[in-house]
Amino acid sequence: MTIRVYNTLTGNKEEFESIEEGKVKIYSCGPTVYDYFHIGNARAFVVPDIIKRYLEYKGYQVTHVLNFTDVDDKMIKRANEEGVSIQQLADRFIAAFFEDVTALNLKEADFYPRATEHISEMIELIEDLIRQGYAYQSEEDVYFRIEKFEEYGKLSKQKLEDLEVGARVDVSDKKENPLDFTLWKASEEEPMWDSPWGAGRPGWHLECSVMSRKYLGDRFDIHTGGVDLVFPHHENEIAQSEACCGQQVVNYWLHNGYINIDGEKMSKSLGNFFTTREILSKYPARVVRLFLITKHYRSPINFSDQELENTATGLARLENVVEKIKYLVEQEVVTGQLDGAELKELAMKKKEKFIAAMDDDFNTALAIGTLYELAKEVNRFVNSEQFELTKSVKETLVEINQLFKRLGEDVLGIELAVEEGKDQQLVDSLVELLLNVREEVREKQEYQLADQIRDRLGELGIEVKDTPQGSQWKLS
RNA sequence: GGUGGCAUAGCCAAGUGGUAAGGCCGAGGACUGCAAAUCCUCUAUCCCCAGUUCAAAUCUGGGUGCCACCUCCA
Incomplete structure (x- = not known):
């Protein structure tokens, strides 16, 4: 079975073929670290995480890069407001990023490059583009000459003329074409770096071109990001990278849909957002994660507390069945006639359905549905009148338990068994x-x-001390 | 104006031309000391119109409504 993915570049679902057999290289656009990320951003991190997990499940060795944008106008503005350096600001929110993302059960990426650590490579890329005629210096700025790159617009399917008509781009005397975008911007205040064109800082799209190439090479498999990055960010990235390399750089462009609030896009500029941190303080992280993947990754999701509550109720259903199985598996078997083969066969069918769903452009919504179907089958079996825990039945239950673990926990990243932390809270x-x-x-x-x-608590390893301030206890 | 996408039960949501997965809520029933959990049953002709087809939620054309991108934005 092959995986099929929807590629923004071609506008079609395509069979996924990795460049190097058994290996996949993924680049994901990460956060601009000037603030806590919101729940919409979280989706853009969870989606590639699911893709990565599933590819690993299918046996691929995945190399994943997720970058931090730590230099841009928002960073500068915020740092000035708070009277800290850009670096301090970045450090703080990168630390926060890792906290939130760990809670969401994201697997670690292999590289987390920061834009500011790659300025010299960016300058080299600009020089290269100028040399090839794809970029030009104008006063102390450098711009990309889009008309020179014939395929400009291929990702967003925009024609140059149409873009110009609706353009809201700054008209600048310095540019040959209003759609030319900045590669280097002169600046006289921090943050700034020396360059052949004078002091300044790099343009916004450069970092991804440079860092993807550095860590993944001239050609790699998958590039992810939110749909709003299609234009201009990814379009410009393609222009830079491909102008420079003279070949297609990314094979599959995958873009996730937004999180909406009341049907409208959640965004910081609209102010209608919730930080992931805020939501994680109200709901268990695995509920939040499940919420983010109960709909197909390309569709918009409307955010609401009601939906989060529903997700929590639904998750409890899966947790209940897993707990039930865990309990049964620890019991002694009885001799009897009941055969687990039929249940096992049902379970294998659900597994196949799950895999088929994930193969089809990572259809988590359908995949999760099969888990619920499996839960129902197990409950029905276990609660039937003729149920008895024979050896054969127990073996099947052990397998189903592993199935939930493999599909639910490893692939979807949703913890179904009771977690350590939860245990501790319970104790x-x-x-x-x-x-x-x-x-x-x-x-x-x-x-x-x-x-x-x-005394009885003591026997269980819980030491109780009666003090004038009340009874205290600790694990002995 | 250009481009991309969406419209499926009260709500959320899958759906590969053959008569609609799954979840939440609701109703009835079973089980139960009570509660919970669980199971069973019930709740949709898929925005509208026309066409293609033996057969369409699924294809084609038209219409209506909604969203996004074209400015930093996941």
Whole structure:
């Protein structure tokens, strides 16, 4: 079975073929680190994570690059407002990024390059483009000459004339064509770097061209990002990279849809956004993650608390069945006639359906549906009157348990079994509950019972100390 | 003006020409000391019109509505 992916470049679903057999190289546009990222941004990180996980499931060795944009107008503005350096600001929000993204169960990328660490390579690229006639210096700025790049517009399917008609680009005397975009911008204040054209800073699209090439080579498989990056960011990136290399650089361009609020795009400029951090404080991270993948990655998602609540309820259903299986698998088998083969066959069918769904342009919505179907089959089987835990049944349940783990946890990244952290919280609240009851017992002077509780807890490894400030406990 | 996309039950959402996955909510039933969990049953002719076809949610044409990009934006 081959994977089919929708490629923005061709506008079609295509069979996925990696450049190098068994290996896939992915570049994802990461955040501009001037603030906490919002839930819409989170989708742009979760989507490539799912793609990566699934490709790994299929046996590919994946190299993944996710960049940090740490120099641009927003960075500068924010740093000035807060009276910190660009670098301090970036460090702070990169740290926050990793916290949030870890909570969302993203697998680590192989490289997290920062734009500011690649200025010299960017300058080299500009020099190269000037040499080839794709770029020109105008006063102390350098621009890309789009008319020289004949394929300009191929990604966004825009014609130059049409773009010019609707253009809202700054008209500048310095440019040959209003659509020419900046490669180097003269600047007299920090952040700035020396260059052959004077002090300044790089244009916005340059970093991805440079960093993808440095870490993934002249040609790589997949480039991801939100749909809003199609134009101009990715269009310009293609222009730079391909003008320079003289060949197609990216084979598959994959773009995820937005998160909307009341049907309108969530964005920082509109102010209608929630930070991921904020949402993670209200809902378990795996619920948030599941919410982000219950719809196909290219479709828009409307964000609402109601939907998040629904997702949580639905997830509980899957968790319940996994817990049930885990419980059964730990029980002693009985001798009996019940055969697990039929259930196993059903499970294998669901697995195939899951894989077929993911093969079809990473259709997580359909894939998740098959997990629910499997859950239903298991529940039905386990709750039937003739159910008995025979050896054969137990073996099947063990396999189904692994299936949930492999598909749900490894591929989709949704933890279904009780997590350590959750366990710990549970222990805390259970012990607190018990100690509260014990306190009431003590007030009634029923000390025999109170002591019994303390002793029994002690046997379980929970040491209880009665102090004037109340009962305290710790794991011994 | 140009370009891309969407329109499926109360809500969310899959859907590869053959008569609609799944989830949430709701109703009824089973099980249950109570509660929870779970199971069973029920709830859609797929925006409108026309066409192609033995057969269309799925293809073609037209219409209506919505969204996005064309300025930094995931």
